[in-house]
Amino acid sequence: MNTSSTRDQWRTEIESLPAWLRRPIGKASDISTVQRIIKQRNIHTICEEGRCPNRGECYSQKTATFLLMGPTCTRSCAFCQVDKGHMPMPLDPEEPQKIAQAVQLLGLRYVVLTSVARDDLSDQGAGWFVATMESIRKLNPATEIEVLTADFWGGRNDGNQTSADHQRQRVATVVNASPACYNHNLETVRRLQGRVRRGAQYERSLDVLRIVKALEPTIPTKSGLMLGHGETQDEIIAAMEDLRNAGCDRLTLGQYMRPSLKHLPVQKYWTPGEFEQLGAIAREMGFTHVRSGPLVRSSYHAGEDV
Numbered sequence: 001m002n003t004s005s006t007r008d009q010w011r012t013e014i015e016s017l018p019a020w021l022r023r024p025i026g027k028a029s030d031i032s033t034v035q036r037i038i039k040q041r042n043i044h045t046i047c048e049e050g051r052c053p054n055r056g057e058c059y060s061q062k063t064a065t066f067l068l069m070g071p072t073c074t075r076s077c078a079f080c081q082v083d084k085g086h087m088p089m090p091l092d093p094e095e096p097q098k099i100a101q102a103v104q105l106l107g108l109r110y111v112v113l114t115s116v117a118r119d120d121l122s123d124q125g126a127g128w129f130v131a132t133m134e135s136i137r138k139l140n141p142a143t144e145i146e147v148l149t150a151d152f153w154g155g156r157n158d159g160n161q162t163s164a165d166h167q168r169q170r171v172a173t174v175v176n177a178s179p180a181c182y183n184h185n186l187e188t189v190r191r192l193q194g195r196v197r198r199g200a201q202y203e204r205s206l207d208v209l210r211i212v213k214a215l216e217p218t219i220p221t222k223s224g225l226m227l228g229h230g231e232t233q234d235e236i237i238a239a240m241e242d243l244r245n246a247g248c249d250r251l252t253l254g255q256y257m258r259p260s261l262k263h264l265p266v267q268k269y270w271t272p273g274e275f276e277q278l279g280a281i282a283r284e285m286g287f288t289h290v291r292s293g294p295l296v297r298s299s300y301h302a303g304e305d306v
Contacts, residue, residue, distance in 0.1 A: 213247035
């Protein structure tokens, strides 16, 4: 396919988006303020790297979700816009301090820290979450911190410890730093995990949430599903039940929006009414906080759930 036809195909796909998925970009001045603070420090946000549809709104409110450990992920999930590669850049030793400064300049009272998957690191980046949390708290002692981590699955044994042991240790490292909320996204239903989340597994993700609750039951846990990959309502409900059985307290449900023609195509655009219905079912299941809507993302308005 040549460049011109690719561009035309992409334009047609964008123009065919349902009306409920269209929203204003936001004021350029508000957006540029956050972008300037981020770019000056050579740090990253999932808002930009993941091309979040809400970034204009969030930037206008001077909020952002910081992406730790660089912009290159060692996984290759088929839905994600973040760059992929087996050889990410070395960690920037000043990144925790730079993020703490950005939090201070933006006046954030609630911040979300997420990261690319870093399977190349011995602890998968668990210690880097803690270092960043410590730096934020030194400059911003009143700021609460939510973490959105990878599954911390080592994928290797050392003779004495299994990969599950490593996973538990890494999750414990972050839990011991007392985040305000521990988020790990299930992303999609059981049947579609292999197609959507290459390198991840359904039960392995549920284990992250189970481990958090086993280590510290008072820390709220959170997870999210992207709809539109071909799942059925029954499969969504089954996934929500699995999350509740894993002790998950909070849930986000949002519409998958294809970042480019290289990514998985959208199989269905769920309507606002369908999201409302699913949200009601989730609340009946006992989730304490539920955000369900086409443009909902895992860290969208996260501080309002506290």
